Amino acid sequence: MATTIDFTPLLIERLKCQDESAFEFLYDQYSAALYGIIFRTLNHKESAEETLTDTFLKIWNQIEKYDASKGTLFTWMYRIARNQAIDARRSHQFIAGEKSDEIDHFVHTLVQDDKKENYIGLDVVLASLEEMCQRLIQLSFFMGYSHAEISEKENMKLGSVKTKIRSCLKNVKMELKGDFE
Amino acid sequence: MNKEEIISQGWLEGYITGDLSDEERKQVEHHLTDAVVYKEYLAVQNKLESVVIQGEIKPDAQVKPQVLSSLHSAKKGSFNYMMAASISVALLASVVAFYFWQKSEAVDGQLADLQSQNTELTDNVQRVTNKMDNIRQDLSVLLNSAFARVVLNSTDESIVRKAVIYFNPSEQQVYLNSSTLSELTEGQQYQLWALIDGQPVDAGVFDVRKDEFQLMNSFEHVDAFAVTIEPKGGSTEPTLETMQVYGEVG
Numbered sequence: 001m002a003t004t005i006d007f008t009p010l011l012i013e014r015l016k017c018q019d020e021s022a023f024e025f026l027y028d029q030y031s032a033a034l035y036g037i038i039f040r041t042l043n044h045k046e047s048a049e050e051t052l053t054d055t056f057l058k059i060w061n062q063i064e065k066y067d068a069s070k071g072t073l074f075t076w077m078y079r080i081a082r083n084q085a086i087d088a089r090r091s092h093q094f095i096a097g098e099k100s101d102e103i104d105h106f107v108h109t110l111v112q113d114d115k116k117e118n119y120i121g122l123d124v125v126l127a128s129l130e131e132m133c134q135r136l137i138q139l140s141f142f143m144g145y146s147h148a149e150i151s152e153k154e155n156m157k158l159g160s161v162k163t164k165i166r167s168c169l170k171n172v173k174m175e176l177k178g179d180f181e
Numbered sequence: 182m183n184k185e186e187i188i189s190q191g192w193l194e195g196y197i198t199g200d201l202s203d204e205e206r207k208q209v210e211h212h213l214t215d216a217v218v219y220k221e222y223l224a225v226q227n228k229l230e231s232v233v234i235q236g237e238i239k240p241d242a243q244v245k246p247q248v249l250s251s252l253h254s255a256k257k258g259s260f261n262y263m264m265a266a267s268i269s270v271a272l273l274a275s276v277v278a279f280y281f282w283q284k285s286e287a288v289d290g291q292l293a294d295l296q297s298q299n300t301e302l303t304d305n306v307q308r309v310t311n312k313m314d315n316i317r318q319d320l321s322v323l324l325n326s327a328f329a330r331v332v333l334n335s336t337d338e339s340i341v342r343k344a345v346i347y348f349n350p351s352e353q354q355v356y357l358n359s360s361t362l363s364e365l366t367e368g369q370q371y372q373l374w375a376l377i378d379g380q381p382v383d384a385g386v387f388d389v390r391k392d393e394f395q396l397m398n399s400f401e402h403v404d405a406f407a408v409t410i411e412p413k414g415g416s417t418e419p420t421l422e423t424m425q426v427y428g429e430v431g
Contacts, residue, residue: 027245032237039238049244056248074230079199125235140198141229142236147200162191169194172232
């Protein structure tokens with residue numbers, strides 16, 4: 001990823017010139033990461049693919065609005081993908097069943113079913129975290145749930161949700177260092 | 182919130198996911214100008230990027246060409262939207278133009294109506310003004326003490342008819358009120374005669390006027406006035422048999 005980061009300003013410049021090869025490069029670099037959170041938010045392949053397309057289209061159309069002083073290109077794209085996925089989940093309402101079961105359903109699918117976890121690919125990243133951290137990181141960063149929604153579903157105070165997410169993410173970094181570097 | 186709270190209480194993470202209210206977002210952005218906060222913000226972003234990339238799921242290979250072609254269809258689409266929009270605008274403009282054309286036709290018609298009405302009114306005003314001038318003139322004759330009122334009575338006592346002369350010798354003006362005389366047949370006219378020293382002198386032919394005085398030929402001295410019926414255009418000598426009214430100047 002170091003290479004990508006070095007080229008990011010140039011990449012942004014070429015994207016702002018509507019350079020399609022730059023856009024193709026962007027897709028190759030980031031589609032899997034963005035698709036990861038979109039798919040986990042929607043848990044529906046066709047909708048996720050559609051939302052991924054919408055996300056890149058939005059990135060392409062709104063690259064002029066990207067402001068490097070407010071965050072990295074990845075953060076900007078991540079937020080677009082997350083919001084697109086949340087919007088898709090809200091508008092399509094393709095998830096059958098009661099809303100109150102949504103989070104439990106996802107968490108069950110993602111955390112407790114080992115075989116599905118392999119497919120999802122988060123087990124290695126989150127394995128050494130306490131279970132609460134695994135849930136919070138998945139819900140907040142991968143599944144598009146707001147702090148308020150998590151607070152309600154996990155029966156935690158809103159302030160605690162924020163603080164906990166913060167410390168959990170810090171711990172992930174430590175684990176990554178230990179495992180991958 | 183102060184900068185320590187922003188870092189330790191998870192505000193930066195919320196800012197990244199877009200999970201803050203507008204007010205909270207502004208506060209965080211305000212603190213991002215602080216070097217320590219900004220450094221931590223970069224660290225959180227990089228951390229999250231690493232985590233999200235670790236959790237990546239490769240989309241099916243056919244999605245990429247779909248995304249790339251959606252760029253083109255987006256471009257093409259927007260072009261078509263532009264075309265559609267400009268066609269719509271053109272159509273709308275035509276409709277609006279036609280509408281206003283119809284309006285202007287109607288307005289033209291109304292304008293012509295108003296103009297003819299205006300002309301009619303002007304004519305009416307002119308007529309009324311003329312009439313009023315006449316009446317004013319007649320009134321000035323009536324009110325002017327210099328005029329002598331000479332009543333010409335019927336020469337046939339069995340018939341009621343009369344004419345009135347207003348005679349101003351000093352100004353040599355003779356006005357005639359003929360309103361009570363009867364209408365004549367085609368080819369006939371009344372003629373006024375002034376008797377001066379026993380001789381009849383032509384004072385002018387006239388038709389009956391119901392509502393205004395007529396100015397007749399004028400003289401310095403008149404003994405009497407008489408009206409006869411003559412062939413149209415008048416005669417040089419009065420036809421005495423047709424004398425209608427007669428009156429001596431007092």
